[in-house]
Amino acid sequence: MNLAKLLARDDLDPALAGVEIAGLTADSRAVADGFAFFAIPGHAGDGLSYVTDAKARGAVVVIAQRAADCALPLVVVPDVRAALAHAAARFYPRQPQTIVAVTGTSGKTSVVAFLRQIWAAAGHEAASLGTVGIVDSKGAHYGALTTPGPVELHKILDDLAGRGVTHLAMEASSLGIDQRRLDGVRLTAAGFTNFSRDHLDHHRDMEEYFAAKMRLFDTLLQPGQTAVVDADSDVAARVSSVCAARGLTIFSVGAKGQAIALKAARPHALATSLDLACGGAAFNVELPLAGAFQTANALVAAGLAIAAGDAPAGVFAALDHLAGAPGRLELAGARDGAPVFVDYAHKPDALEKILATLRPLAKGRLIVVFGCGGDRDKGKRPLMGEIAARGADMVFVTDDNPRSEEPAAIRAEILAGARSAAGAADIIEIADRADAIGRAVAALRAGDVLVVAGKGHETGQIVGDRIFPFCDREVVENALREQGL
Numbered sequence: 207m208n209l210a211k212l213l214a215r216d217d218l219d220p221a222l223a224g225v226e227i228a229g230l231t232a233d234s235r236a237v238a239d240g241f242a243f244f245a246i247p248g249h250a251g252d253g254l255s256y257v258t259d260a261k262a263r264g265a266v267v268v269i270a271q272r273a274a275d276c277a278l279p280l281v282v283v284p285d286v287r288a289a290l291a292h293a294a295a296r297f298y299p300r301q302p303q304t305i306v307a308v309t310g311t312s313g314k315t316s317v318v319a320f321l322r323q324i325w326a327a328a329g330h331e332a333a334s335l336g337t338v339g340i341v342d343s344k345g346a347h348y349g350a351l352t353t354p355g356p357v358e359l360h361k362i363l364d365d366l367a368g369r370g371v372t373h374l375a376m377e378a379s380s381l382g383i384d385q386r387r388l389d390g391v392r393l394t395a396a397g398f399t400n401f402s403r404d405h406l407d408h409h410r411d412m413e414e415y416f417a418a419k420m421r422l423f424d425t426l427l428q429p430g431q432t433a434v435v436d437a438d439s440d441v442a443a444r445v446s447s448v449c450a451a452r453g454l455t456i457f458s459v460g461a462k463g464q465a466i467a468l469k470a471a472r473p474h475a476l477a478t479s480l481d482l483a484c485g486g487a488a489f490n491v492e493l494p495l496a497g498a499f500q501t502a503n504a505l506v507a508a509g510l511a512i513a514a515g516d517a518p519a520g521v522f523a524a525l526d527h528l529a530g531a532p533g534r535l536e537l538a539g540a541r542d543g544a545p546v547f548v549d550y551a552h553k554p555d556a557l558e559k560i561l562a563t564l565r566p567l568a569k570g571r572l573i574v575v576f577g578c579g580g581d582r583d584k585g586k587r588p589l590m591g592e593i594a595a596r597g598a599d600m601v602f603v604t605d606d607n608p609r610s611e612e613p614a615a616i617r618a619e620i621l622a623g624a625r626s627a628a629g630a631a632d633i634i635e636i637a638d639r640a641d642a643i644g645r646a647v648a649a650l651r652a653g654d655v656l657v658v659a660g661k662g663h664e665t666g667q668i669v670g671d672r673i674f675p676f677c678d679r680e681v682v683e684n685a686l687r688e689q690g691l
């Protein structure tokens with residue numbers, strides 16, 4: 207493809223316009239012969255300072271947001287991240303026919319996993335893409351980011367379409383939306399789950415974080431398309447007004463929902479019976495998942511399937527067979543009938559919800575093991591400490607990816623919050639996560655419930671710049687085995 211086509215520009219110098227482009231990237235280290243190099247002004251550096259490196263590796267042109275003296279011909283664009291995404295969409299042109307994006311602070315991974323299962327049950331060739339990687343009918347491939355960078359994303363879309371995938375459910379992280387990673391993706395509909403504190407290490411404040419999420423609805427979705435909104439979210443009214451202003455069709459779901467109304471939810475053991483109303487008809491669902499939050503996620507997924515064209519009866523029938531996403535309230539074993547769950551709650555609202563979900567299951571004590579990640583929002587640490595001390599009877603504070611920070615200092619911030627909470631919870635600090643899990647498993651008695659929170663599906667513990675293999679589920683299983691259970 208030549209440069210004029212790649213950038214959709216008919217005003218380039220003719221000599222430059224005709225240059226054949228062999229590939230594109232925003233990382234000089236990934237440049238190969240004949241590549242276009244997109245120079246992004248980032249947080250740590252400016253791509254323009256890597257032009258010499260890009261040229262040495264074979265780049266033939268630079269695309270940037272400002273003119274600069276540099277070693278290669280330069281094309282100026284108003285928004286280089288958007289230009290990269292749209293160019294990637296042209297370079298890798300195939301996309302699944304139906305692509306749905308899901309945003310919200312919590313529940314994205316669960317919703318896309320549910321939607322993939324609903325679509326598969328309807329006979330569609332379906333895939334999901336997000337925090338746990340790419341999952342399709344042939345298996346799973348782990349990726350590093352929730353929403354991949356635009357070049358990788360468009361390669362994935364092209365590849366999935368080439369392999370016959372017609373339906374894709376993808377997670378849209380606020381960073382991904384903000385950094386234009388989804389620009390150029392041909393969306394059919396989008397979903398919104400909820401909004402609470404997260405990523406305040408990246409967004410300046412909650413308003414900026416909210417605005418980043420809203421870009422999916424006020425910019426990326428086109429007028430006339432559908433937004434599925436969890437009507438029970440605190441911010442549902444604000445989201446709906448953003449959608450209305452864009453001319454989107456609003457499909458609201460939940461107890462306050464109109465398109466799918468949740469009339470009753472009866473939790474029992476690890477499942478929930480639901481009475482639903484949709485399009486004037488009544489439906490009963492036996493959702494094989496515990497927790498009001500999983501019901502909310504399942505309804506957003508059902509709404510998206512209906513918004514993308516499937517008939518409600520088949521969609522609701524599929525909810526009877528949903529499996530949870532890996533590491534999301536996943537049962538990892540039991541001791542004397544006391545269940546041990548692994549969950550990905552690593553933010554205050556999620557921790558609060560998971561403890562509230564498990565509380566009714568605990569005839570005895572509710573025990574939690576958790577920590578907070580290093581190099582991430584410090585403000586959430588005391589909040590999570592307080593939530594754990596209020597919501598559980600026994601709290602093991604341990605390490606969770608300390609990264610470049612001093613682990614003891616992170617634990618101290620959590621402990622300060624935990625100890626400030628009025629309550630009778632036992633608070634125990636154990637640095638080593640495997641020891642903490644082992645001690646918690648050893649403490650379990652019949653009637654208790656244990657949740658190991660924060661790492662979910664993760665397979666490593668990041669300490670400094672090293673990643674040590676670590677899987678909460680395996681550690682729980684080993685502890686149960688070693689303790690002869």
Ligand SMILES: CC(=O)N[C@H]1[C@@H](OP(=O)(O)OP(=O)(O)OC[C@H]2O[C@@H](n3ccc(=O)[nH]c3=O)[C@H](O)[C@@H]2O)O[C@H](CO)[C@@H](O)[C@@H]1O[C@H](C)C(=O)N[C@@H](C)C(=O)N[C@H](CCC(=O)O)C(=O)O
Binds near residue numbers: 350353
């Ligand atoms: C914090 C963050 O959002 N970082 C993203 C951002 O990087 P940056 O602005 O810091 O880039 P920079 O280091 O200043 O460099 C500027 C530019 O120079 C380039 N460069 C740099 C060095 C070099 O030798 N040559 C070169 O060309 C870089 O590739 C970049 O394009 O822009 C880069 C290019 O688009 C992204 O790859 C990078 O994501 C990094 C990999 C990342 O870890 N992001 C995480 C935090 C993330 O996005 N997470 C979300 C949310 C997860 C969730 O909610 O679960 C996700 O979607 O996964």
Ligand SMILES: Nc1ncnc2c1ncn2[C@@H]1O[C@H](COP(=O)(O)OP(=O)(O)OP(=O)(O)O)[C@@H](O)[C@H]1O
Binds near residue numbers: 311314316499533552
């Ligand atoms: N609808 C919800 N409301 C509140 N908490 C939820 C909801 N859904 C999931 N959670 C909690 O958040 C955790 C993460 O869920 P999930 O992975 O589905 O969300 P996510 O939005 O993809 O999160 P992340 O941005 O961390 O990838 C779960 O393990 C659970 O503790």
Ligand SMILES: N[C@H](CCC[C@H](N)C(=O)O)C(=O)O
Binds near residue numbers: 552578582606664
């Ligand atoms: N995508 C999130 C996941 C955090 C999970 C938790 N285990 C941690 O490391 O803080 C992040 O990187 O902030």
Ligand SMILES: [Mg+2]
Binds near residue numbers: 315337338377
């Ligand atoms: Mg996710």
